[in-house]
Amino acid sequence: MPSSTSTTSFSQNSFTIVLLFVLLISFFPGAFHYIYTLPFTFLYPRSQASDPCAPAATTITTTPPAATMSWAQKQFTLPPRSRGSYLVTDHVVSSVPEIRQYKVGLLNLFVQHTSCALSLNENWDDDVRADMSDALDRIAPEAGPKGEDLYRHSAEGSDDMPAHIKSALIGASVTIPIKDGKLATGTWQGIWYLEFRQVKHTRRVVATIQGEKA
CATH class of the missing domain: 2.60.120.460 (YjbQ-like)
Incomplete structure (x- = not known):
């Protein structure tokens, strides 16, 4: 049967880990997104559609140069x-x-x-x-x-x-x-x-x- 000292130490360590995690998310909100999407990066490295939080793909349209006058x-x-x-x-x-x-x-x-x-x-x-x-x-x-002049x-x-x-x-x-x-x-x-x-x-x-x- 574990002693009360071990239980208290485990509780303190857990509280410390949770506190550090909350502080990390508070100061670095992008870290949560990175941690959340990290497994999808390894599972589908070439598919952006597998990432539900990824921004929509942007299509770049090039305009042909205007005719030179x-x-x-x-x-x-x-x-x-x-x-x-x-x-x-x-x-x-x-x-x-x-x-x-x-x-x-x-x-x-x-x-x-x-x-x-x-x-x-x-x-x-x-x-x-x-x-x-x-x-x-x-x-x-x-x-x-009658042949007369018309102009000055x-x-x-x-x-x-x-x-x-x-x-x-x-x-x-x-x-x-x-x-x-x-x-x-x-x-x-x-x-x-x-x-x-x-x-x-x-x-x-x-x-x-x-x-x-x-």
Whole structure:
């Protein structure tokens, strides 16, 4: 039969162990979780689902990098022409071969002069271009019905001020979409160069491309 001294010593040791355990949990709450889940780590080392206290798995989704936008810019000249409207689509395409490098984008053409213009219009019937030139002459004639002067500015000739008016009406630039290396113009659309001076002039055009290369 055990003595009372042994029983008391065992009780004291048990109380001390419980007290230390409580203090351990109080100061290190994560230790309880570690002790509780330790057997599952050995039983199922590769399965997170076996741990009821483990956090849910996180799925990481990667976003593909955005397409890189590219710029290109160059200057070219148009063939010298006297007053009239001219289809220059083929000349533009041959002067700006960089168009073929772009899968999608925009081509902006800007003429660096104030007495001519660029436009998008009919690409088949020549009569449309002739009619356009005639119509603009009626809108901004060089002189009045009796030959009288109509404009203050005449230092560069009687056709100069009408040319400025026509240029302001039509515009100095056009922007055309690029699709798969080609200009995405409509079936009957073409790029027009409208010259408003009587004497032939060489005109400079700045071509700017923005888009995603193929």
